[in-house]
Amino acid sequence: MASSLKRNLLNIYNKQRRGFISVAFRQNSTRKHENNILKSVHKDLPVTNYTVNDFVWENLDRWPDKTATVCAVTGHGYTYAQTQRMSVTFAAALRNKIKLQTNDKVAVILPNVPEYPCTILGILQAGCIASMMNPIYSSEELKHQIQLINCKALVTSKISYQNVRKALSELKLDIPVITTDNEMLPGAVKFAELAEDFNIDTSCLKSVHRSPKDLEILPYSSGTTGLPNTMVLTHQGVVALNQQICPEKLKEKTAIFLGKRPAVTPKHLETLYSIIHGAAPLSASDIEAVIAKNECAETKKTYTYAQLQKYSSVFATSLLKKLGLEPGDVLAVMIPNCPEFPVVAFGSIQAGVVLTTVNPIYKEFELAHQISITEPKAIVTIQECYDTVKTTLKNCKKDIKIILIDNPANPVPNDAIRYSEIAESGAADYELLDKIEKKTDEVACIPFSSGTTGLPKGVEITYGNLLASVEIMHQKEVCYPVLTHAILLGKHPDVNKEHSRNVRHICCGAAPLSASDVEAIQQKSKLADELPSQLSELNLRSMSQPSYTICTIKDNLNDKQRMLKFLRRFFFRDEPMNLAVNLLETPESVCLELEEYVASSLEDGVSVAAVDEDGEYVGVIVNGIVRKEEVDYTDKSADCPNPKFRQILRVLGYLDREAKMWEKLPKDCNTVLELRIAATHSEWRGRGLVKALCAESERLAKSNGAGATRMDTTSAFSVAVAERLNYKKIFSVRYSDLDFAPQPEEPHVEARGLLFVCISVFIYIILVVSRRMSRERIEIKPVRTEDENDVMDLIRRTFYIDEPMNQAVALCVDGTCKELDEYCAKALRAGLSFKAVDGDGNVVGTIVNEICSLKEDTGSDNPYLKMAQECQNPKFQKIxxxxxxREDGARFQDKFPNDQQYMDVKIAATDPNFRNRGIMKDLLKATENLATQRGIRVLRMDTSSAYSAMSAKRLGFTCVHSAPYTDLKMDGQPILVPEAPHVDDSVYVKLMNV
Structure with missing residues (x-):
């Protein structure tokens, strides 16, 4: 593989060595000329004779007193005039005091601070060359770069000072070190002494002459494929780049673009980059007015999530059946950013085909380079790139199928395949697609680098890499919105440190907390006690440590195998009892009974793992849920056929029985999460990984209603870890006191049972709520006639009060509304609703359903319009x-012309004390089963609040209609406008497999 890749690269290089590969910007390329070169819609950049300093300070007289830089933490900053003056003074000081000469290199090792522009511009003003380096680099990394550029001075801060000093010492370099901090560091010169010495003679700068082609900056690459490489930038290059990213004209705020004005045509918008707005969002009608006049939206082609799933499956089936591709074959994609791209990408992944992306502005020889390396069996492209693809394939003597993103109304070349025929027509063969096995270490796609330092290189990305990337982009901590009156009561006299003992983060919304609020919370929070020690522990080494992500281990074959592979290496062979009985005799030995015992815990869905940047496990905690009513203390070790593992099971059973855990827990604690196995990679120990995994385990414990977590320890090391994590011993026994137990070597002399009681169920709420949180089983039952009063009572306590439209019109001031009662009761009496009942028979959740007709013979009258006209209650009439x-806008009958009926979820409500327990998910599942039994394919849920819309999305619904309340008007005025964040009235749909 390596030799063939090398041969291909040499072939391409020999063909192209007479010239450079094009890396020019082709910004907003929309016009195709006769020479097949795509050119920008903008004018060519003027050739300027500027240096960077000339360019930056060209308009200084226009904004001298405007803020140029400011620190968001301290508020310290400089105006443009101050920045210019300091940079000139700093330049003179470099010449006079530091004795630098023209073309001397100065290393800049700074974080993002207000002094950064002064430093860079001062270095350039002095005729020197700046080289920026990463401020969190280790001394070894700094040594490489400092030595490479042969720098004569260095600007840094106290964050990097120690590493800089160590690097210079090892290189035996004695050069000036300038620090931007106020405090004096040994052997350093303060930046302020140089840049703020305004009495210095700056006449020395008159002799400095720099041309646009002189070297200006030596930045470094990130070092992805080896050590970082130096890049050379001239004054002319940096000025050209800044000209390119600057808008041609800056509009004053009075020149807002009038997208709705009739005189504004698509011609006026042909150079429009983006639509922007200020603090207030643009209304939907404003956006639509602009988009409708923008040529970029001419096709109006969009895909819903459901269509994306369908078409990608059809595309995957066509690749395998119609085009004859096989899993592992390569598909090249040479298309711009268009709606079809995700269909092609997901389709290729679903088919097990490797995707390689090609830049759609490549020339023939650039495309040939990528084709020769990846050897695709087919290529997806657009009409504008067809000639390039065809010519390249002819020159390379390749017979590759060409799939053309087409407009069905326009013809395509005879040798091309229409995209619409293989992606948007036909059916998906899910049985075939389900048989395709994809392993995490198999290659999923091969994107190519830009080729900055040579020819573009292919990067192999596996399925595991893709999944890990998605996991990283999804935060593990969910922030639940809290109403304004329930904001953390940091200033309330009754709130003390005990209430906030489990607070991990303090955050705020769009408006920052006031200083007095922050101070009050800090004084009453454990965060204030830990902050100084946390800051003192922050050093360069910890900042440069590899990152990891905490995730839940799922109960599937892939996660199970990954977990067992990790535990075989870092737990099974190290555990004291396993060693004592010689459970694994050789490095290749496997104990099936042990692995089955461990894997069974995955069924509870509460085991967690730490995954590194490469997608590999570096830490694992295997957890299980234990409920009081399910406890069975019977000794089952006799059933184990493996005599060695049988000994271990007897010890664990003995520890479980004799610990008498339930007697030592509060009476209302009926559920416990057990931390059964904890293991970390040997190279990741001592980094707080177990603490992070335990914290996530505790979070899962609370979300599953557990009142405590338990950890059994069989080694002296795990005892020490448990005690650091605040676990308390409830029972211990020495191995030597059990005649049936294995006898591990010292210091592992006893087994212990330890408990950590979870005081707070929700860590992000400090208000003390005295209510019983027992984890009794919730039953889902149909709503009968005799249940109407109980269900209506729940709806009045929740839906009547919380529903945004009810709040907007103050509908239920006295807790009820006769018209709303009749509306809800009518739906209940249809006999299609469900209720959730707790162990005491109380209704704690309900979903109210109706079956509605989609038949044409029902007429076109809007039933709600008729009800509104006849309603005597002006508040309910508005609703x-x-x-x-909503009904007029949704046009439901038009969207589902082949369906006779749909199931309408009228109302969904849950008791506040029982939220976040999956009750609504269970109620909806019962509704889906009922709809399926009755042959109804369409399930509808209308959402009038932001929260119900989020819930609908989580439950698998797709939005088919949405309108801002401000656009729902009568007599030119909005009918009603709920408070933010409830800004849209929407209709969601979920389709059943009938």
């Missing part, structure tokens, strides 16, 4: 008019 507008 009915909104529902009528």
């Amino acid at each position: 009915l008019y909104v529902l009528a507008k």
Whole structure:
């Protein structure tokens, strides 16, 4: 593989060595000329004779007193005039005091601070060359770069000072070190002494002459494929780049673009980059007015999530059946950013085909380079790139199928395959696609680098890499919105440190917390006690440590195998009892009974792992849920056929029985999370990984209603870890006291049972709520006639009060509304609703359903409009008019012409004390089963609040209609406008497999 890749690269290099590969910007290329070169819609950049300093300070007289830089933490900053003056003074000081000469290199090792522009511009003003380096680099990394550029001075801060000093000492370099901090560091010169010495003679700078082609900056690459490489930038190059990214004209705020004005045509918008707005969002009608006049949106082609899933599956099936590709074959994709791209990408992945992306502005020889390396069996492209693809394939003597993103109304070449025929017509063969096995270490796609330092290089990305990337982009901590009146009561006299003992983060919304609020919270929070020690522990080494992500280990074959592979290496062979009985005799030995015992815990869905940047496990905690009513202390070790593992099971059973855990827990604690196995990679120990995994385990414990977590320790080392994590011993026994137990070597002399009681169920709420949080089983039952009063009571306590439209019109001031009662009761009496009941028979959740007709013979009258016209209650009448507008906008009958009926989820409500327990998910599942039994394919849920919309999305619904409340008007005025964040009235749909 390596030799063939090398041969291909040499072939391409020999063909192209007479010239450079094009790396020019082709910004907003939309016009194709006769020479097949795509050119920008903008004018060519003027050739300037500027240096960087000339360019930056060209308009200084226009904004001398405007803020140029400011620190968001301290508020310290400089105006443009101050920045210019300091940079000139700093330049003179470098010449006079530091004795630097023209073309001397100065290393800049700074974080993002206000002094950064002064430093860079001062170095350039002095005729020197600046080289920026990463401020969190180790001394070894700094040594490489300092030595490479032969720098004569260095600008840094106290963050990097120690590493800089160590690097210079090892290189035996004695050069000036300038620090931007106020405090004096040994052997360093303060930046302020140089840049703020305004009495210095700056006449020395008159002799400095720099041309646009002189070297200016030596930045470094990140070093992805080896050590970082130096890049050379001239004054002319940097000025050209800044000209390119600057808008041609800056509009004053009074020149807002009038997208709705009739005189504005698509011609006026042909150079429009983006639509932007200030603090207030643009209304939907404003956005639509601009988009409708923008040529970029001419096709109006979009895909819903459901269509994306369908078409990508059809595309995957076509690749395998119609085009004859096989899993592992390569598909090249040479298309710009268009709606079809995700269909092609997901389709190729689903088919097990390797995707390689090609830049759509490549020339023939650039495309030939990538084709020769990846050897695709087919290529997806657009009409504008067809000639390039065809010519390249002819020159390379390749017979590759060409799939053309087409407009069905326009013809395509005879040798091309229409994209619409293989992606948007036909059916998906899910049985075939399900048989395709994809392993995490198999290559999924091969994107190519830009070729900055040579020819573009292919980068192999596996399925595991893709999944890990997605996991990284999804935060593990969910922030639940809290109403303004329930904001953390840091200033309340009754709130003390005990209430906030489990607070991990303090955050705020769009408006920052006031200083007094922050101070009050800090004084009452454990964070204030730990902050100084946390800051003192922050050093360069910890900042440069590899990152990891905490994730839940799922109960599937892939996660199970990854977990067992990790534990075989870092736990099974090290555990004291396993060693004592010689459970694994050789490095290749496997104990099936042990692995089955461990894997069974995955069924509870509460085991966690730490995954490094390469997608590999570096830490694992295997957890299980234990409930009081399910406890069975019977000794089952006799059933184990493996005599060695049987000994271990007897010890664990003995520890479980004799610990008498339930007697030592609060009476209302009926559920416990057990930390059964904890293991970390040997190279990751001592980095707080177990602490992070335990914290996630505790979070899972609370979300599953557990009142405590338990950890059994069989080694002296795990005892020390448990005690550091605040676990308390409830039972211990020496191995030597058990005649049936293995006898591990010292210091592992006893087994212990330890408990950590979870005081707070929700760590992000400090308000003390005295209510019983027992984890009794919730039953889902149909709503009968005799249940109507109980269900209506729940709806009045929740839906009537919380629903945004009800709040907007103050509908239920006295807790009820006769018209709303009749509306809800009518739906209940249809006999299609469900309730959730706790162990005491209380209704704690409900979902109210109706079956509605989609038949044409029902007429076109809007039922809500008729109800609104007849309603005598002006408040409820407004809500009915909104529902009528919703019905007109949704045009439900047009969207589902082949369906006769749909199931309408009218109302969904949950008791506040029972939220976040999956009750609504269970109620909806019962509704889906009922719809399927009755042959109904379409399930509808209307959402009037931001929270119900989020819930609908989580439950698998797709939005088919949405309108801002401000656009729902009568007599030119909005009918009603709920408070933010409830800004849209929407209709969601979920399709059943009937």
